[in-house]
Amino acid sequence: MSERRTFYPPIEPFESGHLDxxxxxxxxxxxxxxxGAKPVVFLHGGPGGGIGPDHRRQFDPDLYDxxxxxxxxxxxxxxxxSLDDNTTWHLVADIEKLREMCGHxxxxVFGGSWGSTLSLAYAETHPERVTELVLRGIFLASQSEYDWLFRYGASEIYPEEWERFLAPLPEDGRDDPVTAYRAILTGEDRDAKLEAAKAWSRWEAATVTLLPQPAVMEEFTEPEHALAVARIENHYFKHDCWLEDGQLLRDIGKIRHIPGIIxxxxxxSCTPPSAAWALKKAWPEVELNIVDDGSHLFNEPGVLDGLIRATDRFAGKSAL
Known part of the structure; x- marks a missing residue:
């Protein structure tokens, strides 16, 4: 097997700002x-996450805008x-505003985890605007996926972390953690809200790495990060991400002509491979690469190798 690819060198933005x-x-x-090079939009995870310098480094900077x-x-x-006017369909509309701002x-479209969900929702809404899709850690917002993460599934793999996750909740709310957490995360008690946010985000941190990574746990439980992730994720999951169960697979015919790599x-353990497999069955033309020593995060060696090979290929670079 050829040597695994890794990040391109660090780069700084040539433009930045805020868009109303x-x-x-x-x-x-x-x-x-x-x-003016090949345009790509990066969709981060969460919902509630953000972007960092390493996200830029998954693309050849000479070949991509x-x-x-x-x-x-x-x-x-x-x-x-903020949870106000914050839904999947607001975000889909925002992506179009950003495209128009850039003049493309x-x-x-490149997205991982929740970013894969948003990528599919955007592409199915605006297929004429998408040249290729690169997706990681597929999440289809199905009931079975919610149940895996918040009822029965991941709890069997991380039982000690599951108990930590349930700890802030009243006994009578633990059968429906998403609803019980929402009451706290939208409440007025700031201390309780922060405790709940850290517990919510810690649970996610436990499920996203193949082996324990203290730095990931520290990042996820940092108060500002935890508060955004917990509030926004909970808000989206409580509302089923404003998607009908099965909607992204149902509408896959709108994008089957678009080249894609998963x-x-x-x-x-956060977004199990069953969702990626279901997507592949509905979209036979997509290339599905399952990384046998990979988990959820984009910067794990095998996952990162697959992502960079995908972006190189779609930029016309020969395989190394």
Whole structure:
């Protein structure tokens, strides 16, 4: 097997700013790489996550014009951790506003975890605007996936972390953690809200790595990060991400003509491979790469190798 690919060298944005998308929301965005090169939009995970310097490094900066942004309520976008006018369909509309801002007729869409969900929702809404799709850690927002993460499934793999996750909740709320957490995360008690946010985000951190990574746990439980992730994720999951159960698979016919590559960790306990397999069955033309020693995060060696090979291929580079 050839040597695994890793990050391109660090780069800085050549442009950045905030875009007023209405409803009182202003989105932080940045463009990196080469202006006028192959356009791509990067969709981060969560919902409630953000962007960092390493996200830029999954693309050859000489060949890509990379637009990264932080979704409503996330990171440097304002208002911080806001749930108002914050739905999947608001985000789909925001992506179109960003495309128009950049002056692109079409672009490649790259998203992992929740970003894969949003990528599919955007592509199925605006298939004429998408040239290719690169997806990681597939999440289809199905009831079985919610149940895996918040009822029975991941709890069997991480029983000690599951108990930590349930600890902030009243006994009578533990059969429906998403609803019980919502009451706390939207409440007025700031201390209880922060405790709940850290517990919610810690549970996610436990499920996203193949082996324990203290740095990931520290990042996920940092108060500002935890508050945005917990509030926005809970808000989306409580509302089924504003998607009908099975909707993304039902509407896959709208995008089957678009070239696509999926990179999926075999041991992903956050978004298990069953969703990627279901997507592949509905979309036979997509290339599915299951990484046998991979979990959920984009920067794990095998997952990162698959993602960079995908972006290189769609930029016309020969395989190494």
């Amino acid at each position: 998308v209405g409803d009182g929301h202003s989105l932080y965005w940045e463009r990196c790489g080469t202006k 990379i637009l990264l942004f932080e979704q409503r309520g996330c990171g440097r976008s304002t208002p911080f951790a 007729e079409q672009w490649m 990179v999926q960790g075999r041991h992903d």
